[in-house]
Amino acid sequence: MLGSPPAERIGAVSEMKQPRWLTPNEREMWMRLVGITFLLPGVLETQLKRDAGLTFFEYHVLAMLSEADERTRSMSDLARWSNSSLSRLSHVVTRLEKQGWVRREACPDDRRATNAVLTEEGFAHLEAHAPGHVDEVRRQVFDVLDQDQVRAMSEGLGSVLAQIDPGSSAAPNGHCG
Amino acid sequence: MLGSPPAERIGAVSEMKQPRWLTPNEREMWMRLVGITFLLPGVLETQLKRDAGLTFFEYHVLAMLSEADERTRSMSDLARWSNSSLSRLSHVVTRLEKQGWVRREACPDDRRATNAVLTEEGFAHLEAHAPGHVDEVRRQVFDVLDQDQVRAMSEGLGSVLAQIDPGSSAAPNGHCG
DNA sequence: CGCGTATAGTTGAAGGCTAAAGTAATTTGG
DNA sequence: CCAAATTACTTTAGCCTTCAACTATACGCG
Numbered sequence: 001m002l003g004s005p006p007a008e009r010i011g012a013v014s015e016m017k018q019p020r021w022l023t024p025n026e027r028e029m030w031m032r033l034v035g036i037t038f039l040l041p042g043v044l045e046t047q048l049k050r051d052a053g054l055t056f057f058e059y060h061v062l063a064m065l066s067e068a069d070e071r072t073r074s075m076s077d078l079a080r081w082s083n084s085s086l087s088r089l090s091h092v093v094t095r096l097e098k099q100g101w102v103r104r105e106a107c108p109d110d111r112r113a114t115n116a117v118l119t120e121e122g123f124a125h126l127e128a129h130a131p132g133h134v135d136e137v138r139r140q141v142f143d144v145l146d147q148d149q150v151r152a153m154s155e156g157l158g159s160v161l162a163q164i165d166p167g168s169s170a171a172p173n174g175h176c177g
Numbered sequence: 178m179l180g181s182p183p184a185e186r187i188g189a190v191s192e193m194k195q196p197r198w199l200t201p202n203e204r205e206m207w208m209r210l211v212g213i214t215f216l217l218p219g220v221l222e223t224q225l226k227r228d229a230g231l232t233f234f235e236y237h238v239l240a241m242l243s244e245a246d247e248r249t250r251s252m253s254d255l256a257r258w259s260n261s262s263l264s265r266l267s268h269v270v271t272r273l274e275k276q277g278w279v280r281r282e283a284c285p286d287d288r289r290a291t292n293a294v295l296t297e298e299g300f301a302h303l304e305a306h307a308p309g310h311v312d313e314v315r316r317q318v319f320d321v322l323d324q325d326q327v328r329a330m331s332e333g334l335g336s337v338l339a340q341i342d343p344g345s346s347a348a349p350n351g352h353c354g
Numbered sequence: 355c356g357c358g359t360a361t362a363g364t365t366g367a368a369g370g371c372t373a374a375a376g377t378a379a380t381t382t383g384g
Numbered sequence: 385c386c387a388a389a390t391t392a393c394t395t396t397a398g399c400c401t402t403c404a405a406c407t408a409t410a411c412g413c414g
Contacts, residue, residue: 020315025328038261039342043341085402087402112363112408138199140341145333147202149332149336153206153330158205219402252393263392264374287380290392291392
């Protein structure tokens, strides 16, 4: 239900606003993209859960924190950087806090804001398991792509991402306070 | 925690098995792919839930059924076609059954097997809302890509998908019975 | 100032997903 | 031809996510 329907059903000339069905090429790409969005997180999560006790999303949150100034970001910024809602992030940070990998701090400048800080243990845990994760990413993704393909996909994916998340390119890097 | 670490930490020549960190190009592509896998399903689901009362995954299941022989597939085949576990599919089909969009049928040939059948109402519902969904897919994805980009991405995504789901290309089309 | 609105974040309930275990039928291998 | 292993599917429980509601602070402006 994505490509064009049987010819008989297109007949009615008077019909307004024919849906712009996907071409065969588009449909093929679409099926593949859907397949990847469905399967890739699960594949990576299997390795992460087994080796590091982390969700793919949790790993990503820790990684985004590790690259921030002073390993600290406001919840809102961290949500933007990890492509999540504030609510989802809040729940996850609560979990990570219980593990001792992240700590919440009040922001002195803006008393509405909360900073999430990656703890030493959190950083150590990430550092310990990053190589295994990167290896898995390589095995599943980059080992089957050559440099030109990487460049081409990066370009296309960048366009789509800019479309679905216009705010992402404007993400600040700092924390508050 | 995906690109190379600061130079000081690479110093130890004797260190075995340096992780194969991502190059800047790879890292850029990776961040974009992760962003899309996190955000795209949600974006499409917003439209689908509002207009059709369907999850992205539910829509996909109905779509895969609609294209099968007699709009019927065994649960196992349907799971393969919709990139899901049998368990997830079973839950979803139960839900779709309650809505009257899908019906389960025993398979006469193999009494372990169950066929999922798209009902008339299910097909009508899909047909009614497919144009809106396709429009959304176009807006979010294909309107920002030219034909060459579509071909290039299709190729790259195909390689990755083949890697993470070797069984997907061998999916049969028929139902049992 | 003070009112309305926007921003920042948390929480709780409802529902979906995963993993593991359970049932049942079929195939395989001795 | 029977036991063991495999395949097909369902179910239960627990975790995760989403959605809506709520608190609290900051900003805009008449």
